[in-house]
Amino acid sequence: MSDRSESSITSGEDGKGRIEQIAEAALRLFARYGYKRTSMDDIAREAGVARATLYLHFKGKDDVFRAMLAGLGGQVETRCREALARPGSFSERLAALMAAHHGTAFSAFSAGEHLGELKAVMVSIAGAELAAFEAIFISFARQLFEDAAAQGEIAIERSGLPLDTLIATMMRAAAGAKYGEQPSCEDYLLRLREIAAVFAAAVARDAPLRA
Amino acid sequence: MSDRSESSITSGEDGKGRIEQIAEAALRLFARYGYKRTSMDDIAREAGVARATLYLHFKGKDDVFRAMLAGLGGQVETRCREALARPGSFSERLAALMAAHHGTAFSAFSAGEHLGELKAVMVSIAGAELAAFEAIFISFARQLFEDAAAQGEIAIERSGLPLDTLIATMMRAAAGAKYGEQPSCEDYLLRLREIAAVFAAAVARDAPLRA
DNA sequence: ACGAGTTAGACGTTTTGCGTCTAACTAGAA
DNA sequence: TTCTAGTTAGACGCAAAACGTCTAACTCGT
Secondary structure, three states, X not given: OOOOOOOOXXXXXXXXXXXXXXXXXXXXXXXXXXXXXXXXXXXXXXXXXXXHHHHHHOOOHXXXXXXXXXXXXXHHHHHHHHHHHOOOOHHHHHHHHHHXXXXXXXXXOHHHOOHHHHHHHHHHHOHHHHHHHHHHHHHHHHHHHHHHHHXXXXXXXXXXXXXXXXXXXXXXXXXXXXXXXXXXXXXHHHHHHHHXXXXXXXXXXXXXXXX | OOOOOOOOOOOOOOOOOHHHHHHHHHHHHHHHHOOOOOOHHHHHHHHOOOHHHHHHHOOOHHHHHHHHHHHHHHHHHHHHHHHHHOOOOHHHHHHHHHHHHXXXXXXXXXXXXXXXXXXXXXXXXXXXXXXXXHHHHHHHHHHHHHHHHHOOOEOHHHHOOOHHHHHHHHHHXXXXXXXXXXXXXXXXXXXXXXXXXXXXXXXXXXXXXXX
């Protein structure tokens, strides 16, 4: 039960701290085998570390899982920032943001092989991290919509929904794209692009085609 | 402990007997997760069958594993036969035979992900099936060499080794191609082709390039 | 109604995994 | 050297999972 927040993620002894080293090993195993099939022994071996060391830094398996999720959250945030930094139309930027957010987790989890189980585990033992995960997307998406609206590129009110609802709807659509015929990673990214196109069209300034 | 050899592989109730159905489910799981991580529960669920049913047809997990191997052996035999039925030079036919034999198992086992563990399990609980596996290759390879020699296409004695030793050496070479930097399935098949080329050159009738 | 095959579920046993703990080892710092 | 922080192998007790067995009930085709 040593102090985890000491010598934490920010400290780099020889470039990578124990905690990240273990979290990354755990990510590889959870992605490949799922949560239940991965034992603490497996994680220790994958990380090249003694089993006892895991318990020096983490309270248990669920804690390792949370740390892994937090690490993944950091990655997602970075990718979202990069996606928005690049130029492009609103539609393109929205698609890039969705790919950065939803696609990162999807591809990290081995193209969704164990997504069902992992999602269930997240809900039960890592609700906070899961919420943070979604909060990242919401804040970036809101910023994107508001900037585009401020520059007159889009008109959010055209969608008939308040921004928060619009974003929440978009997230549900992205979540739905994972289910029903497990898609490959490329398929999933394509579906995300289609969703982005629809939502961009819904707020486009110029009138849409109408028969 | 019902009679397994009754209603065995050759019987096809509605096209596929329980035993094959279960063995195929087991193959999928062993390939994806390895032997240890796959439980009888998993196999039953994957096969869409009650757990008790497994024990109506098999003595235990090891028995399921053996049946799965036997099924795979049948597939390999078929593919070897097809490979030799096609026309081509000795070198090409040898390469095709090696791909059919070694490649089938390799690709079935998820590109060699769990090959180490599965091989260890084979040795410990399925020695007979493993031997049969290798015997298949030996008999086909011997036939290929002897036919080509009879038709004057190759001269086995040029290799300086008796045929049995030559084939055994070739099998060891193929086994070695799996290790050291886990290859992808295509890489592995390429390595096999290279090995076939070398062994074909070693028994080629015309004199090899010599500086 | 019969029987062969299957099923859910319970059972006792064995194995595995979890989380804790200890004594020993390794390095870098004082 | 000594001290300390971090690590390590291995043992421990407990809980959970998996194994293999068994039974009573169900579903068929005959």
